[in-house]
Amino acid sequence: MPRLIPSLIGALIVTLPLAAADFPQPKELPAQAAFPDPLLFRDGKKVETKEDWTTKRRPEMLELFKHYMYGKYPTVKTTLTAKILHEDNKAFGGKGTLREVEVSVGIDRCPPFYVLLALPNERPKAGVPIFVGLNFTGNHTLIADEHIRIPTTWMYPNDPGVKANKATVEGRGKRPDTWPLDAIIAAGYGVATVYNGDFDPDTKESRGGMRPYITPYPAGEQAPDFPGTIMCWAWGIHRIVDYVSTLPEIDAKRIAAFGHSRLGKTVLLATALDDRIAVAFPHQAGCGGTAPSRQNNPKVESVKRITTTFPHWFCGNFAAFGDDTTKLPFDQHSLLALVAPRPVLYSNATKDECANPVGQFEMMKLATPVYILLGEKGIESEKQPEIGKVLDTRLGYWIREGKHETNREDWKVFVAYASKWMK
Numbered sequence: 039m040p041r042l043i044p045s046l047i048g049a050l051i052v053t054l055p056l057a058a059a060d061f062p063q064p065k066e067l068p069a070q071a072a073f074p075d076p077l078l079f080r081d082g083k084k085v086e087t088k089e090d091w092t093t094k095r096r097p098e099m100l101e102l103f104k105h106y107m108y109g110k111y112p113t114v115k116t117t118l119t120a121k122i123l124h125e126d127n128k129a130f131g132g133k134g135t136l137r138e139v140e141v142s143v144g145i146d147r148c149p150p151f152y153v154l155l156a157l158p159n160e161r162p163k164a165g166v167p168i169f170v171g172l173n174f175t176g177n178h179t180l181i182a183d184e185h186i187r188i189p190t191t192w193m194y195p196n197d198p199g200v201k202a203n204k205a206t207v208e209g210r211g212k213r214p215d216t217w218p219l220d221a222i223i224a225a226g227y228g229v230a231t232v233y234n235g236d237f238d239p240d241t242k243e244s245r246g247g248m249r250p251y252i253t254p255y256p257a258g259e260q261a262p263d264f265p266g267t268i269m270c271w272a273w274g275i276h277r278i279v280d281y282v283s284t285l286p287e288i289d290a291k292r293i294a295a296f297g298h299s300r301l302g303k304t305v306l307l308a309t310a311l312d313d314r315i316a317v318a319f320p321h322q323a324g325c326g327g328t329a330p331s332r333q334n335n336p337k338v339e340s341v342k343r344i345t346t347t348f349p350h351w352f353c354g355n356f357a358a359f360g361d362d363t364t365k366l367p368f369d370q371h372s373l374l375a376l377v378a379p380r381p382v383l384y385s386n387a388t389k390d391e392c393a394n395p396v397g398q399f400e401m402m403k404l405a406t407p408v409y410i411l412l413g414e415k416g417i418e419s420e421k422q423p424e425i426g427k428v429l430d431t432r433l434g435y436w437i438r439e440g441k442h443e444t445n446r447e448d449w450k451v452f453v454a455y456a457s458k459w460m461k
Contacts (some may be wrong), residue, residue: 061105064358067365076375102367109265109353112273117144124185134158134223151236157287158223167292167460168228170278172301175213176233182211192239216444225453230282237274238267242350266352272308279314292460298444303327310376317459318382319452324393328384331363338394371404379414381459383434390442402433430455
């Protein structure tokens with residue numbers, strides 16, 4: 039009989055039917071060439087009701103993803119305290135307020151994270167909806183404001199103003215279009231973004247950031263289900279949600295999460311783990327996120343390649359599937375199913391074949407039966423939409439001309455989709 043263990047995952051209280059010790063080693067799992075059915079229990083029985091899904095199969099699926107792919111969710115308790123470092127209530131030509139806030143999590147030796155918060159000054163009584171997420175280049179690159187702090191942690195070597203993996207003032211204001219704060223607040227939305235390295239630097243050579251302090255493992259120990267960087271970033275997004283949910287200017291029922299590329303993978307996982315996120319925008323998220331692990335297209339990123347190049351993104355178990363993805367007891371449509379019935383927009387670009395846009399659309403189709411079980415429609419087209427045309431259904435899809443990046447054209451689509459589903 040399954041053991042029922044209460045567990046807190048983000049804002050979701052679930053029962054876990056199995057402990058990690060009950061899961062087989064990756065090599066012992068049966069091969070499944072076809073995409074596994076998310077509505078089948080591990081013992082082969084069919085999910086018949088919403089209750090079956092909510093109380094049994096969904097928790098089982100979450101544990102499978104944590105054990106075999108992303109690693110354990112850090113369960114350490116946090117107590118947030120916030121300190122405003124800078125505030126300008128006449129920013130964006132007087133139309134908005136810009137703040138940078140230092141947030142401590144109340145964990146011994148754990149560094150704070152820094153939230154760049156942009157809000158429209160005209161706000162409804164209930165508060166504004168908000169986009170939350172992580173950025174790659176540091177808050178200082180998103181706006182040319184000399185008061186915004188320069189990060190002191192590890193930085194990507196090819197980013198603007200970075201020298202010897204350290205940020206400099208030369209990067210200030212050099213990436214305004216990845217999070218176009220002016221346009222987002224003009225549309226009536228807030229923004230809360232944090233440099234991803236505040237939570238865990240994106241390097242396999244370093245275990246800096248918060249990771250050593252938010253896990254049950256001593257520094258230097260690496261268990262097969264040790265949380266990878268993507269899980270640590272997801273944990274970080276939840277802490278941003280914790281913070282913005284306390285602000286009177288924010289409507290905490292209308293929180294959208296956005297992330298690009300590896301941060302898009304993070305957004306889908308973070309949304310699956312936390313039902314306070316109302317809408318998800320995993321942009322060009324590809325393998326390990328929105329695209330299938332089971333694929334035979336040599337032009338798209340594979341599990342073998344991603345776990346070799348970026349082993350720190352995932353738990354140690356996931357690399358074991360690089361040579362045989364048929365042994366995975368799930369695929370990425372199952373992660374999307376864990377978000378159901380909330381709206382999700384998958385967005386891609388024509389020159390970003392590595393992210394497998396076609397495979398992503400198939401994942402949405404395969405997740406749709408779970409949406410239907412829960413009383414909602416999923417994706418409402420059998421055919422991928424034309425380039426430039428937005429399919430803005432509850433499971434939405436959009437592909438534009440261009441490459442692997444985030445720009446202002448993308449944000450016009452994101453804001454329009456959010457406005458439809460967060461009225």
